[in-house]
Amino acid sequence: MEAKKTPQADLSKKTGMFLNLGLAVSVGLCLFAFEYKSYDDRNLKDLGSVTDEFEELLDIPITEQPPPPPPPIEQPVIQEIPDEVEIEEKIEVNFDVDVQEETVIKEVIIADAPVVEKADEIFDVVENSPEFPGGMEAWNEYLRKNLKYPTQARRMGIEGTVYVVFVVNTDGTVQDVELLRGIGGGCDEEALRVVKGAPKWTPGKQRGRPVRVRMRLPIRFKLG
Structure with a gap:
């Protein structure tokens, strides 16, 4: 048999109220x-009756130290120097010189000391450079006639400029032919051969005298 509750005794309807009240x-x-x-009043003390002695303290004046005395000034020692004795010297000048107005004084010209040049000295820069007979056009014509393009360089397609250095002696002959920069393929050897077999050059001059001069020339190889 089920128990029946009255609507007034049902507390489930008042859960919201109880929740808000508890919160x-x-x-x-x-x-x-x-x-x-x-507050804990057991350990408090009354400081109103404590007598302080701060007002009884005496003002201590600041001690002023006197400045240090200045260092003693050393007086310079004055030495007595006796009067200098004046010495009179009699200088006799003899003006008995027979000068003629027609005397002509030659002007002295100081020449530069002569430059001593060594016979075997090789110059890089001179006043008058060596020249190939006929000039550079004749030199280029000499190269065209005597220079042969190496077969190896032609087959490998090598072309460029070979730089040769050599010495032109006082008599115009060519000496000490060396390779300065090459391109290979037989072109270097061909350039040296042609320069060594070149005819005599006009020698370079320094101060009007023939001297040995070092020359640097390019020789160009180009496939036609």
Whole structure:
């Protein structure tokens, strides 16, 4: 047999009210706990009757130290120097010189000391450079007639400029032919051969005298 409840005795309808009421009580207790203050009066002392002696302290004046005395000034020692004795010297000048107005004084010309040049000295720069007979056009014509393009360089397609250095002696002959920069393929050897077999050059001059001069010339190889 089921138990029957009256609507007034049903508490499930009032759960919201009880929840809000419990929440309000909890918040109130928390605020009370934070705001609660307690004071301990057992160890407090009354400082009103304590007599202080601060006013009885004497003002201590600042001690002023006198400045140090200045260092003693050393007086310079004055030595007595006897008067200098004036010595009179008699200088006799003999003006008995027979000068004629027609005397002509030659102007002295100071010439530069002669420059001693070594016979075997090789110059890089001179006043008059060596020249090939007929000039550079004749030199280029000599190269066209005597220079042969190496077969190896032609087959390998090598072309470029070979730089040769040599010495032109005082008699115009060519000496000490060396390779300065080459391109290979037989072109270097061919350039040296042609320069060594060149005819005599006009020698270079320094101060009007023939001297040995070092020359540097390019020889170009180009496939036609």
